[in-house]
Amino acid sequence: MKALFLGTLATSQAAPIIRFLTTDLATELVDDGDPAQLAAALATADIVLTGTWRRTYPPAPRLRLVQVPLAGTDGIEVAALPRGVTVCNAYGHEAALGEFAVMMMLAWRHRLFDIATSFRAGSWFWSPTVGGPTRGEIAGQTVGVVGLGHIGREVARRAAALGCHVRAANRTRRETPAGVERLYAWPELDTMLGECDIVVLSCALTPETTGLIDARRLALMKRGAFLINIARGPVADEDALYQALRDGVIGGAALDTWWRYPSPQEPAPRPSRHPFHELPNVIMTPHCSPRTDETIERRSREVAQNLDRFVRGEPLTNIVVTT
Numbered sequence: 001m002k003a004l005f006l007g008t009l010a011t012s013q014a015a016p017i018i019r020f021l022t023t024d025l026a027t028e029l030v031d032d033g034d035p036a037q038l039a040a041a042l043a044t045a046d047i048v049l050t051g052t053w054r055r056t057y058p059p060a061p062r063l064r065l066v067q068v069p070l071a072g073t074d075g076i077e078v079a080a081l082p083r084g085v086t087v088c089n090a091y092g093h094e095a096a097l098g099e100f101a102v103m104m105m106l107a108w109r110h111r112l113f114d115i116a117t118s119f120r121a122g123s124w125f126w127s128p129t130v131g132g133p134t135r136g137e138i139a140g141q142t143v144g145v146v147g148l149g150h151i152g153r154e155v156a157r158r159a160a161a162l163g164c165h166v167r168a169a170n171r172t173r174r175e176t177p178a179g180v181e182r183l184y185a186w187p188e189l190d191t192m193l194g195e196c197d198i199v200v201l202s203c204a205l206t207p208e209t210t211g212l213i214d215a216r217r218l219a220l221m222k223r224g225a226f227l228i229n230i231a232r233g234p235v236a237d238e239d240a241l242y243q244a245l246r247d248g249v250i251g252g253a254a255l256d257t258w259w260r261y262p263s264p265q266e267p268a269p270r271p272s273r274h275p276f277h278e279l280p281n282v283i284m285t286p287h288c289s290p291r292t293d294e295t296i297e298r299r300s301r302e303v304a305q306n307l308d309r310f311v312r313g314e315p316l317t318n319i320v321v322t323t
Contacts, residue, residue, distance in 0.1 A: 001025055001026065001046040001047065001310075001311055002025070002026040002027070002028060002044055002045050002046055002047070003025050003026070003027050003028075003045070003046070003047040003048075003049060003067075003307060004027075004028050004029075004030060004041050004042065004045035004047065004048045004049065005017075005027065005028070005029045005030070005049045005050075006030055006032055006038075006041075006048050006049065006050040006052075007031065007032050007050050007051065007052055008031070009050070009051040009052075009069065009070070010029075010049040010050050010051065010069055011029045011030075011031070013049075013069050013296065013299075013300065013303075014027070014029055014049075016296055016297065016300035017049070017069070017300045017303050017304050017307075018304075019300070019304075020300055020301050020304035020305070021304045021307060021308060022304075022308050023307070023308045023311040023312065024311075025047075025307060025308075025311055028041055028045075032052070032054075032057075033264050035058070038057065038058060039058035039059075042057065042058050042059065042060040042063070043058070043059070043060070043061065043062075044062060045060055045062060045063055046062050046063065046064055046065070046310075047063075047064070047065045047066075047067060047307060047310060048060065048063060048065070048066050048067070049066075049067045049068075049069055049303070050066065050068065050069075050076075051068055051069065051070060051072075051075045051076075052075040052076070053066060053075070053076045053077055053078075053080060053081060054077060054080065055077050055079075055080040057080070059082075060082060061082070063081070063082055063085055064084060064085060064086065064310075065085065065086050065088065065307075065310050065316070066081065066085055066086070066087045066088070067088050067090070067303055067306060067307065068087065068088065068089045068090065068320075069090055069299065069303050070089065070090060070093070070290070070299070071089050071090065071091055071093065071150070071151075072089070072204070072205065072232065073087060073089050073320050074204075074205045074232065078321055078323060081323045082323065083323055084322070084323060085322070085323045086316060086319055086321075086322045086323075087319070087320045087321050087322070087323075088306055088316055088317065088318045088319050088320060089318050089320055090299050090302050090303050090306075090318060091150050091298075091299070091302065091318070092295055092297075092298030092299035092301075092302050093151070093290035093295045093298075093299065094150045094151050094153075094154040095154060095294065095295070096289060096290045096291070096292040096294065096295045097151045097154065097155070097202070097230050097289050097290055098151065098154030098155050098157070098158045099158065100230060100256070100289040100290075101155045101158070101159075101200050101202075101228050101230055101289075102138075102155070102158045102159060102162065104228050104254035104283060105138045105141070105143070105159070105164075105198055105226070105228070106138060107254075107283060108198075108226050108252060108254065108283070109135065109136040109137055109138050109141070110135050110136070110137075111126070111135045111136075113283065114126070115135075138159070138162055138163070138164055138198075139162060139163030139164065140163060140164070140165070141164050141165070141197040141198055142164070142165045142166075142167060142195055142196050142197050142198070143155075143156075143159045143164045143165070143166050143167070143196060143197070143198045143199075143200065144166075144167045144168065144169070144192050144193060144195070144196035144198070144199045144200070145159075145166065145167070145168040145169075145180075145200050145202060146168075146169055146189065146199065146200065146201050146202065146203050146212070146213075146231075147169075147170065147171075147201065147202040147203025147204065147209075147231065148168045148169075148170040148174065148177070148180070148183070148202075149170075149202065149203070149204070151202040151230065152168060152170075152200070152202040152203070153177050155200050155202055155230075156168055156177065156179045156180050157177070157178065157179045159179070160178075160179030160180070160181075161179070164198075165181055166179055166180050166181055167180070167181065167182050167183075167184065167192050167195060167196060168180045168182075168183050168184065168192075169183075169184040169185070169186060169188065169189045169192050170183065170184075170186065171186045171203070171208065171209075173185075189212075189217075190217065190220055193217055193220050193221050194220045194221065194222070196221070196222070196225060197222060197224070197225060197226065198225065198226045198227075198228065199221065199225060199226070199227050199228070200228045200230065201213065201227070201228065201229045201230065201231040201235050201236065202230055202231050203231050203235060204231070204232075205231065205232035205234060205235060209231075209235050210234050210235065211234065211235075211236075211237045212235050212236070213227070213235060213236040213237060213240075213241065214237040214240050215237065215240035215243070215244070218240055218241065218244040218249055218250055219244075219249060221249075221250050222250070222251075223248065223249070223250065223251065224250070224251035225250045225251055226250070226251055226252050226253065226254070227241075227250060227252075227253040227254075228253070228254045228256075229253070229254070229255050229256065229257050230256050230257065230289050231257060232257050233255075233257045233258040233259040233271075233272075234259060235257075238259050238272055238273070238274065239274070241253070242272070242274035242276060242279075245276070245279050245281055245282055246279060251281060252281035252282060252283075253281070253282050253283070254282075254283040254285070255271075255276065255282060255283070255284055255285070256285045256286075256287055256288065256289045257287050258271035258272060258286075258287065259271065259272050259273070260272060260273070261287070271284070271286070302317075302318075305317075306318065
């Protein structure tokens with residue numbers, strides 16, 4: 001059997017995954033920018049590891065497993081896959097994202113970037129020795145988590161441990177996990193948003209959640225509220241969020257996921273058609289929240305174990321869909 005690591009995302013994670021394999025599985029790394037090389041590789045691949053599957057890809061007659069080496073599968077055009085293909089995803093990033101969200105909360109409330117940038121430039125403005133202003137704490141803040149899956153539960157647990165009052169809204173019914181003071185049904189999302197000082201988006205991107213945080217919902221939030229998006233960019237309406245941040249409808253945002261990403265045609269695009277980078281109340285990061293050494297090791301082990309199961313004919317884990 002052969003496993004094909006396809007595209008930059010998969011090939012960058014190939015080495016640790018291959019290291020953890022215990023079965024005799026041939027591997028090949030291919031960039032999807034060369035059509036002839038891609039066609040030849042797909043013709044003999046039983047497994048493809050990738051974050052993207054496009055309708056334009058050449059035939060893959062032997063393909064039976066698409067293993068996405070991350071949680072999000074919105075880059076896979078499922079309808080374009082051959083019949084009988086199972087799509088699986090992978091986790092292992094929950095701790096990193098939970099810590100990242102809390103880091104953004106702390107940075108915002110403690111004005112970390114304002115203070116560090118100001119002092120580096122030579123100003124003592126923030127020091128009490130010159131009568132500088134105070135800052136906030138996250139203890140006592142009400143944090144709303146939108147999407148209580150693997151990531152949302154880790155965010156909630158960590159925020160609660162730091163003294164936050166945690167609310168959560170989830171699309172499906174579930175038991176209220178430790179740390180969450182109140183769990184809202186999905187139709188009650190509007191109510192929850194109006195109660196929160198900090199809102200963390202950690203839901204999957206689906207037709208139902210695309211544009212979930214629109215102008216109407218942003219207007220329901222507190223004027224000083226802080227929005228953290230570690231889900232997918234399009235969960236928030238791009239135009240509405242920019243306008244809300246520019247006009248002070250909400251206090252600020254930490255954005256790690258975006259509407260535009262690098263491509264062969266545009267390797268370093270601005271992440272939005274709007275100049276979020278010009279807004280002083282926005283913390284911007286390049287979708288790097290899960291990218292820790294520990295995440296790579298956990299996820300690589302998990303993916304390698306699933307590939308081994310496939311080779312041995314054992315039940316797979318983290319099945320998303322079978323075509």
